[in-house]
Amino acid sequence: MIDQATRAGFSGQDVPPEDVFNQCVRCGLCLPTCPTYVETLVETSGPRGRIALIRAVAEGQLDLTSPGFMHQMSECLDCRACEAVCPSGVRYGELLEPARTQIVRATAPARTPAARFGRAVLIGTLFSQLSVMRLAASFVRFYQRSGLQAFARKSGILRALRLEDLEAIAPRMSPRFFVAADQRFPARGTRKASAFFHAGCIMHVAFAEWNEASVRVLTRAGVEVVVPRDQGCCGAITIHAGEMERGRELAKRNIAAFERSGADVYVINAAGCGSALKEYGQLFHDVPAWHERALAFSAKVRDITEYLDEIGIDPNLGPVNAVVTYQDPCHLAHAQRITAPPRRLLAQIPGLEIREMEESSLCCGSAGIYNVTQPEMAGRLGRRKVEHVLDVAPDILATANPGCALQIANGLRASGRAVEVLHVVQLLDRAYSAGTGTFKQLI
Ligand code: SF4
Ligand code: SF4
Structure with a gap:
């Protein structure tokens, strides 16, 4: 009632x-x-x-x-x-x-018992206890890579259990997870600053390659990277789902971890998370004990494209001979007002041709769990985005947010056209590999 x-x-x-x-x-x-x-x-x-x-x-x-x-x-x-x-x-x-x-x-x-259970698992457990998320991700990884997925898709069992749509949009788990465990990666050359790297929740199990590329590109830019173990989920999905109090608990953990680390900046490679981290001040506006600390924390948060653009990257980039189009993630372009830095970084890669698509900053329909809560509208916006991408015939779609990458990659797969989907830092990382080869050994 x-x-x-x-x-x-x-x-x-x-x-x-x-x-x-x-x-x-x-x-x-x-x-x-x-x-x-x-x-x-x-x-x-x-x-x-x-x-x-x-x-x-x-x-x-x-x-x-x-x-x-x-x-x-x-x-x-x-x-x-x-x-x-x-x-x-x-x-x-x-x-x-x-x-x-x-x-x-x-x-x-x-709420029905099933809805209560789903919420408790998703919001109350997976996002707040990353060890549980890793355990769940390990099962999903086994399912995806053992042949079970192909069997389940063919057998019709997913349709019978009404899990077909959910299963189709789930990210493919990374071969190895990027677990925050107090790593310290030294800067290459002259040390410019030290950065706290946010490993994320879904990011650390499904986009570990993005994190690894981020660490390589940052250290190459002269940044010492630390990955403290006491960090956690940024709280974005929890807050967007209307669970503000739980979101504050997650935020407190990151604020305290950053304060303890002594790092100069807090760097993040997922636009949605970065936007949430930059708004911790607002999240605690009526919690006096935390408001000042949250404001000080948020002032130090940088999206990785913003930060690399600010400090300058190692210019020794090799060629990437491809056509790329850049998709503006909403929480980078609108919430953080960052549109030029990712484009400036891409423009430095030799051989890369950048083609602008129409409506590059119109939402692709991903938006956290929107695919689950509003599948019809998510599908319409996803198809609209994919049409614009295909209109410029790229080899690569570059973006800076995992949700956009997943949504657009799924749409491109459905269209049957081969377009690779990468984070901007992965393209920089590829250009460094093309230029000097061996640096990938570091992590
Ligand atoms: S209608 Fe839209 S643009 Fe105009 S004041 Fe209201 S929110 Fe702003
Ligand atoms: S969907 Fe429309 S109303 Fe909602 S945040 Fe985006 S522009 Fe604003």
Whole structure:
């Protein structure tokens, strides 16, 4: 049963701030940038409409748990494209996440046992205990590499268990995991700085190659890289799922680990995680004991493309003779406003031809667990993105976020066209291998 007292209006902690939604002057300039509005042309599926809905709930004119409101808070990708273009400076993300948290709290008592179990496993266990995530990832890796996957796909068992879609979008696990274990990788040449490297949660089991390439490129740029074991998940998926309090617990772990490390900066190679890490200050805005520490932490967070662009890379790059197109991850382009650094890094690779695709910063439909919560819209946006990629006929799609890489790689596979999907640092790493060969031995 949904608690009647929580139906009208928001209550308790994590309330969408009135001064933020009152800033919206309803000009509509954000509408053409909103993926769900562009796809549907429905007012409530756009930022202006969603802000009006949030205000209506705050003013008690609309039930928090009305199906229309819950649908819109779920259909929004949290891509923040609206925020980046808003002339009034509406910080949309500060509205959406508390609104989702309020829904999660109000609907918790009505959740089925299966939904409760799924949430407890995903949010309460996998993302908060990385040893459990590694154990689960080891099973998935065995399933994917032992022939079991091929058998399950052919046999129809996945369809019978209604697991076909979920199984298809699961990332392929890395051959070896990148586990944070107090590693210290020395800088090559003159040491410019020391960086705390965030190994991630899904990143460390499914994108370990990205992490390894990141360490190689950073050390080659003169950065000492440390990977403290007491770090953990950034909390992004937990927060986007409306579990703000659990997200804060995860954030505290990273803040404390960084403070202990003594590193100069906190470097991350996943745009969605970087965006969450840079917003820890906001996450703790009404938690006085942590607010200052969170602000100081966030000021030191750098996306790896931003950081490499800032400090300069080793220029001894060999040629990569290929055509590349770059996909702007929403949480890099809109939430962090980083678009030029990855392109400047790619432009330094000899032999690489860069072709810009249309709508490179329109969300690809990945957005955390959006594929699971909104499969229809995720599919529409994924197909739209793949068409734009194929229009420029690249050999390589470069990006800077694992969710985008997965979503676009799945779409490209379905199209039957061979396009490699890589992080920007993997391309730099490849260029170094082409130039000097042996450095890969280091890790
Ligand atoms: S651009 Fe900003 S002010 Fe204009 S409708 Fe969108 S959110 Fe409101
Ligand atoms: S965050 Fe993205 S999907 Fe949500 S309203 Fe803004 S532009 Fe639209």
